Structure formats: structure tokens, C-alpha cells
Amino acid sequence: MNTLHVALGDRTYPIIIGSNASHAAEPLQKAIIGKTVLIVTNTIVGPLYAEQLAKTIRGLGKTVHIHTLPTGEEYKNLETLNTIFDTLLANQCDRKTTLIALGGGVVGDMTGFAAASYMRGVPFIQVPTTLLSQVDSSVGGKTGINHPMGKNMIGAFYQPQLVLADLSTLNTLPGNELSAGMAEVIKHGAIYDAAFFSWLEDNMPKLMAKDEAALTHAIVRSCEIKSEVVAQDEKEGGIRAILNFGHTFGHAIEAGMGYGAWLHGEAVGVGMILAADLSHRLGQLSATDVTRIQNLVKAAGLPTEPPKLGIDKMIELMKLDKKSDAGQIKFVLLEGIGKYKIQTAPKIILRETLRVCEVI
Amino acid sequence: MNTLHVALGDRTYPIIIGSNASHAAEPLQKAIIGKTVLIVTNTIVGPLYAEQLAKTIRGLGKTVHIHTLPTGEEYKNLETLNTIFDTLLANQCDRKTTLIALGGGVVGDMTGFAAASYMRGVPFIQVPTTLLSQVDSSVGGKTGINHPMGKNMIGAFYQPQLVLADLSTLNTLPGNELSAGMAEVIKHGAIYDAAFFSWLEDNMPKLMAKDEAALTHAIVRSCEIKSEVVAQDEKEGGIRAILNFGHTFGHAIEAGMGYGAWLHGEAVGVGMILAADLSHRLGQLSATDVTRIQNLVKAAGLPTEPPKLGIDKMIELMKLDKKSDAGQIKFVLLEGIGKYKIQTAPKIILRETLRVCEVI
Structure with missing residues (x-):
């Protein structure tokens, strides 16, 4: 234990x-x-x-x-x-x-x-x-x-x-639920611990096969990271917001599809890919790192494409997010694997990222 | 101000x-x-x-x-x-x-x-x-x-x-609402400040006539007393419970009559009289002081008789009170005006007090 x-x-x-x-x-x-x-x-x-x-x-x-x-x-x-x-x-x-x-x-x-x-x-x-x-x-x-x-x-x-x-x-636990949980494990690596992210890249097959030693390490390290962040900021005035990496997009997907249609972790998985894409378009994350995140999300058995909710609908839903401040959407983005940045984004660039959500 | x-x-x-x-x-x-x-x-x-x-x-x-x-x-x-x-x-x-x-x-x-x-x-x-x-x-x-x-x-x-x-x-503010508020003012004197209780006895006619200077004093002193108690015990682990003087009975009356039938303060007014009666039966409050409380409640334009809900019904409702501990009813009682005591009461004596609630 x-x-x-x-x-x-x-x-x-x-x-x-x-x-x-x-x-x-x-x-x-x-x-x-x-x-x-x-x-x-x-x-x-x-x-x-x-x-x-x-x-x-x-x-x-x-x-x-x-x-x-x-x-x-x-x-x-x-x-x-x-x-x-x-x-x-x-x-x-x-x-x-x-x-x-x-x-x-x-x-x-x-x-x-x-x-x-x-x-x-x-x-x-x-x-x-x-x-x-x-x-x-x-x-x-x-x-x-x-x-x-x-x-x-x-x-x-x-x-x-x-x-x-x-x-x-x-x-x-059903396979899709295991995947959904893995989205948050990946998130902890992506925002806070590059070495853990690499370890996840190496061990994802073991984790998906429910290898006990691998799962134990992933859970302990995840809880450690989250505990460290929460201990600094219990009521989300500051750093705790980084735990919402992928969640601004993810919550919009969940709300837009109707609760229960997508698992939370599935929405967060796609949300992290969108956040990585936005980080890249803002010139602060390499294309290679975007691909690493995409691949790890995929290896965890998660979807990698958002639903076609429409760009305007996505933006409207994101404005309702609890982290919004007077209608301004605050994103948790990356400046490299393991390094977060909280920021707003120009609408024109955000719309580029959301083009994959466009109704066909 | x-x-x-x-x-x-x-x-x-x-x-x-x-x-x-x-x-x-x-x-x-x-x-x-x-x-x-x-x-x-x-x-x-x-x-x-x-x-x-x-x-x-x-x-x-x-x-x-x-x-x-x-x-x-x-x-x-x-x-x-x-x-x-x-x-x-x-x-x-x-x-x-x-x-x-x-x-x-x-x-x-x-x-x-x-x-x-x-x-x-x-x-x-x-x-x-x-x-x-x-x-x-x-x-x-x-x-x-x-x-x-x-x-x-x-x-x-x-x-x-x-x-x-x-x-x-x-x-x-309608007259019955003024009376209802006065019940809590009286309570603060009864549990915590004998001098304020005496002042209330002298000034109740002025207060009921909405004399501004008298009301200001009554409100300021009430808020002071309550603030003092709350500052010592924000989450009601100990002394804060004394603010429930009259409330164990009062809540039972409100619940038993259906919310809205009695004003909260009306129920608390009668509750204080019942609590004073119970204190007296337990040998810790003089008959004179019971009468002073009855008279002050009456002078505030409040009812002094409980509704006939039945003794068993009242006890059952009181057991649901948030202050109950594993079915034991904790009462806030008096050992004199201005002096509280938190205690349980033998059922036989409690039933004596509740005899006024008996269905006729």
C-alpha cells in the first residue's frame, strides 16, 4: 500500500x-x-x-x-x-x-x-x-x-x-472508462512533469493492459502532482487552474453533446489536443510536441477528433466556463511538455483551432 | 451609523x-x-x-x-x-x-x-x-x-x-414580523446578558413603537452578542449552540405546523417559554425568572402558548434537530437570566413541560 x-x-x-x-x-x-x-x-x-x-x-x-x-x-x-x-x-x-x-x-x-x-x-x-x-x-x-x-x-x-x-x-472497469481516466493521467504529465509524460509514452501498452505495477506508479504520481498543485491553491485562485488543461474545450464538448454522450475523459483527451494545437498556433509549442500529445491520447484508446458542434457554438459554450472572467476565456496552454501557461487567445487564432469543429 | x-x-x-x-x-x-x-x-x-x-x-x-x-x-x-x-x-x-x-x-x-x-x-x-x-x-x-x-x-x-x-x-415591516424579530433579541439577553434583558423589559413598549434610538441599541447589542459567540465558534462545535435557546422546541413547532404557518420568531418565542419551564422543572431557574421571560415574550406581541401537536409528535420532531446526537436531544437551558447551560433532560420531565402541547 x-x-x-x-x-x-x-x-x-x-x-x-x-x-x-x-x-x-x-x-x-x-x-x-x-x-x-x-x-x-x-x-x-x-x-x-x-x-x-x-x-x-x-x-x-x-x-x-x-x-x-x-x-x-x-x-x-x-x-x-x-x-x-x-x-x-x-x-x-x-x-x-x-x-x-x-x-x-x-x-x-x-x-x-x-x-x-x-x-x-x-x-x-x-x-x-x-x-x-x-x-x-x-x-x-x-x-x-x-x-x-x-x-x-x-x-x-x-x-x-x-x-x-x-x-x-x-x-x-470497462475499457473506455480506463481510457477516460488515462486522459487525466496524461494531463498531469503534460502540464507538470515531462519525465512522467515520457514514462507514459513508454508504458501506455502496459497501463492499458492493467499491469498492476505500472498502474500503481501512474496513480501515485498523478495523485502526487495533483496534491502538490492543490496544496498551493485550495480554492482555485491561481495555479490550481492548470489542472483545467484540456478542460475548457472538453467541458464545451460535453455540454454541447449533452451530458453523458461523451465520457468526461474522452472530452478532455480531445480538449488537450485542441489546447496543444492552440499553443502551437500561438508559437509556443513545437509541432513535434503536438504530435506526441496526439499520439499518447490515441495510445490511451481515446478519440482524437472533436464532434462537429460548430465554431460559434463551441466559443459560446466556452464563455460559460467557470474560469471565464467577464466573458474572456482563460486557457491553460503549454510552452513545451511539462510547462503550462495561463493566457487568453486572439479570437482569430482560436477560430483556426476550432475549424475541426465546423459543421460539415 | x-x-x-x-x-x-x-x-x-x-x-x-x-x-x-x-x-x-x-x-x-x-x-x-x-x-x-x-x-x-x-x-x-x-x-x-x-x-x-x-x-x-x-x-x-x-x-x-x-x-x-x-x-x-x-x-x-x-x-x-x-x-x-x-x-x-x-x-x-x-x-x-x-x-x-x-x-x-x-x-x-x-x-x-x-x-x-x-x-x-x-x-x-x-x-x-x-x-x-x-x-x-x-x-x-x-x-x-x-x-x-x-x-x-x-x-x-x-x-x-x-x-x-x-x-x-x-x-x-408588519407588526407580527417586528415581534418575530424581537424573539431573537430577547433570546440574546436571556442567554448572555442579564442587564440587556432588564433593559428590554424597560424598553419593550418603545421598541414595539419603532423608536429609532431604542431599536438601534437593541440591534447593535444583539449583533454584538451574536458576533461574540460566533467568533468563538464559527462552525457550531461548542458555544455557538447556545444561540439555539428556544429553537429546539421552536423548530419542532414550525415543522409540525408546516413551514409558513408560524413565523420562526413566534415559534422561538414559545420555545423560549418551554425551555424556561424545563429549566425550572430541572431546579435551575426560579419561577420568577420563568414569569419574566413569559412576560417579555408577551410584551413583544408574541404568542405564549404552543400549538396542540401532541407530546410524542413534539419529541419525535425534536429528535430530528441538527443538534441531536444519536437520537439524544440536546437542550440549551438557563441557570438564571443571562446564564445558559447545554444539557439533556430526563424524558419524564420533558414530557411534563410538553403537557401544554397535548392534543385536547
Whole structure:
């Protein structure tokens, strides 16, 4: 088992990474302060892992309830969130009740926001079961839900007490979900660590074959990078924005296609290619590096072409991004692999990059 | 104008109290960082004060939108909250947009929670227009909405940038709302300041006649007391709970009658009488002091008898209170005027106190 700490003062918490990490009773015992636990999961993950987790926690003398959400990003909304509150209140759960998110990013985001909001905040543990949630949403405390007009528009910064990233849950993960998670792993290399990016180029076949040692390294290094960034800027005033590399384009694709049509990681994969292209057109990234990013995204089994949403539609959707400032789109771009730059872009050059989105 | 500061480290904020405080451009200019402001108000307060406030802020070169909520506690729910997000997104409001709550406690609670949650947190200003919101909800950062199964069950601790308590808005306040606010003023004296309680006994007729000097003193002293308590315990781990004197009973009355049937302050007024009665039955408060509390509640024009909800129903509702701990009801009681004690109570004695709630 590998243990990292996300350093956030009195909100510092451990991430435990390894096979069967979710069976580890000791960290759970330390993290659960009250007598009652609500495991929130979904219809796919719940049947596979909820009972085992509940059994481990019942073994600690706790009362465990299980709440199962419908599966999919399209349910990450206010109505579904409210069903968690219904269950909490129906079971008379008090302020010391711990919420455990067992599932991927959608379950984690919704459970985290439910924990942040229920009685103005109850304790919260994450057991991420997808690569994406293990390397991304389990670090950093971002929680939230979607609004029909924008992704993650409603939420809170709220830190968990503990994250258990159980590698063995990846065995049941579909291939396209593994790819989607890999998009964020690639992102961490691209913006922050050229050596890690090279390592990913060499090891992508192993990673896609779910080689345990390779996956462990990729997850640990990703969590380290994200932790380092988040520890410097918990509430996204500055450097944390670099984690949005590929996301300005990606969010527009997700919103434009309707939530659930593209996986988040798929949209981010294409978004990184577009961001690399824009960086190149601005004269700050070599054609070779653009190709390296394209190739690595492709090697991870991700799409490399954006949907034909139209240039104007893409720009309109990007203006709604949370990082926009009075209608100005702020991009996270590259000045070489491993080196980010936050900047705006002239509209005429942006439109060049977006030409691949043109409706045919 | 009187200015107080709620001392919360880097979240410290000023409360400005006085006639026409909401016309003061300087503090607004200091507090509004972005270019866009959304004033959230309701159908009663909006027509009276929204345009004047919007004009003042437009004079600072800001774009101002106004969102009008339906009036009443029964709309303090997830659906109404979502209409604020709709307006924010329809106007492409970004992370620097300031939300201003113009209205009473319901508007303040909902706007505050919307500000806490929109894009995971945007700046927020309160312009409370009722006595209740001036002395209570504008200090302390509690925001939230109701759930059919419990009041304020969903929310956040979120501090405003500024509070403008404009005394002139009290001129249009209905008498029963003035009384409701007075319940919290009485509470502050009862739990924390015996001299202030005596002053209230002497000055209640003046206060009910909206004498400006008397009201100013009552509001300033109330805000001081609440600020002092909150500064010691922002997130209600300890002493802050004393502000719930009368509220455990009061919340049960509100929930039991259906939100909106009783004003919050009316329920708290009766709740304080029940809490005083329970304190007396536990041998820690004299019969004279119970009578003083009853008389002061009555002098404020508040009801002094609880509705006949039934003893069991009241106990069941109280167990749902956020301060309950594993089904144990924690009461804030008195050991004399101005001296609180947090404690549980034997069921048999509690039932004696609740006998006045018995269904006839």
C-alpha cells in the first residue's frame, strides 16, 4: 500500500493506494467518528462492492445504510442529489454521520456535495472505483452537480477525511472508462512533469493492459502532482487552474453533446489536443510536441477528433466556463511538455483551432 | 451609523447599522470586486427597495440584475434555489459576480446558500430588511434551505463580505414580523446578558413603537452578542449552540405546523417559554425568572402558548434537530437570566413541560 497526504493544514487527509485498499479496516476506523455511515454508490458499482465495504464497516461496530444512485452523468443533478438527503433524513442521520462515496467521479462529486451541504457539513470518505476518480476527483475537494446550462456549476470545495483508491476495483472497469481516466493521467504529465509524460509514452501498452505495477506508479504520481498543485491553491485562485488543461474545450464538448454522450475523459483527451494545437498556433509549442500529445491520447484508446458542434457554438459554450472572467476565456496552454501557461487567445487564432469543429 | 466587525480571521466582515445604511455607496464599492451584481429579493421587499439599491450600485459602474423570489418560508426549498442558478447562468454570471440578499431571513438564507454553491462560491452581501434578519441571520454565516423532513437541513457555513442593516426598511415591516424579530433579541439577553434583558423589559413598549434610538441599541447589542459567540465558534462545535435557546422546541413547532404557518420568531418565542419551564422543572431557574421571560415574550406581541401537536409528535420532531446526537436531544437551558447551560433532560420531565402541547 502507498499512502500520500494531501497537505491542507487542518484539512489534511491521507490517500491510500493499493490492491484491496478498501478492505483496510484501520484507516476506516480512524476516519469514522460517529456511529452511522451512509454508503452512496450506483447501480453498477453497488452490486459489486457495496456489501463487502458495508461488512468491513459493520465490523467496526457502525450502523451502515446504503443509498444507490442511478448510473451516469445525466443524473448528476439537483433531483438526484435530493434523494441522498431523503435517505439521510429518513434514517435520522445526524451531524456525525459519515458519507462514503463508493464509485466513480459522478458518485464522488454528488456524495461530496451532499456531505458538504447536509446539516451544513458532515464527514466524508471517498472510495473511488474508476481510474478517473482515483487520479482526479479524489484529490482536491471539488464537489458538485451539473445544471442544464453548465457542468459542475453548483457545488462546494469540501475535503474528505480519507481516500481509499482500491486498484482491484479497476479489474471490473470497462475499457473506455480506463481510457477516460488515462486522459487525466496524461494531463498531469503534460502540464507538470515531462519525465512522467515520457514514462507514459513508454508504458501506455502496459497501463492499458492493467499491469498492476505500472498502474500503481501512474496513480501515485498523478495523485502526487495533483496534491502538490492543490496544496498551493485550495480554492482555485491561481495555479490550481492548470489542472483545467484540456478542460475548457472538453467541458464545451460535453455540454454541447449533452451530458453523458461523451465520457468526461474522452472530452478532455480531445480538449488537450485542441489546447496543444492552440499553443502551437500561438508559437509556443513545437509541432513535434503536438504530435506526441496526439499520439499518447490515441495510445490511451481515446478519440482524437472533436464532434462537429460548430465554431460559434463551441466559443459560446466556452464563455460559460467557470474560469471565464467577464466573458474572456482563460486557457491553460503549454510552452513545451511539462510547462503550462495561463493566457487568453486572439479570437482569430482560436477560430483556426476550432475549424475541426465546423459543421460539415 | 454604527459599524461592528464579526471577527473571523480572513473572513472578518463589517455590519453597518443605521437609517439608510443601504444607500451607502462606499462600503458597497469596497465589497463588490467584479463587474456584475445579482440582487436577490422577494415579491414584497423587491418593489419597495430593489430599484433604489440597484441605482446606487449602477452608480458604481456595475451591471445589476434583479431576481425576485416568491415570498414565504414555504418556498425556501431546492426548487426555488434552482431558479437563482437559472438566472445566474442565463446572464452568464462568472465567479466574480456578487450576490446581494435584499430581504428577510428566507431571502438571506437562500441567497447565501446560492452564493456558497454557485461555481463553488461567489461573493455575497446581505441587506436584511426585517428585524429578525438584522439581529439574527445577518450574523454568523449560516445559509440553507428546508427539506420536507426538516428545517435548514441543507446548507453551508458561508460568510458575507458585508452586511448593511438599514433601519428605515423597518418602517414598512408588519407588526407580527417586528415581534418575530424581537424573539431573537430577547433570546440574546436571556442567554448572555442579564442587564440587556432588564433593559428590554424597560424598553419593550418603545421598541414595539419603532423608536429609532431604542431599536438601534437593541440591534447593535444583539449583533454584538451574536458576533461574540460566533467568533468563538464559527462552525457550531461548542458555544455557538447556545444561540439555539428556544429553537429546539421552536423548530419542532414550525415543522409540525408546516413551514409558513408560524413565523420562526413566534415559534422561538414559545420555545423560549418551554425551555424556561424545563429549566425550572430541572431546579435551575426560579419561577420568577420563568414569569419574566413569559412576560417579555408577551410584551413583544408574541404568542405564549404552543400549538396542540401532541407530546410524542413534539419529541419525535425534536429528535430530528441538527443538534441531536444519536437520537439524544440536546437542550440549551438557563441557570438564571443571562446564564445558559447545554444539557439533556430526563424524558419524564420533558414530557411534563410538553403537557401544554397535548392534543385536547
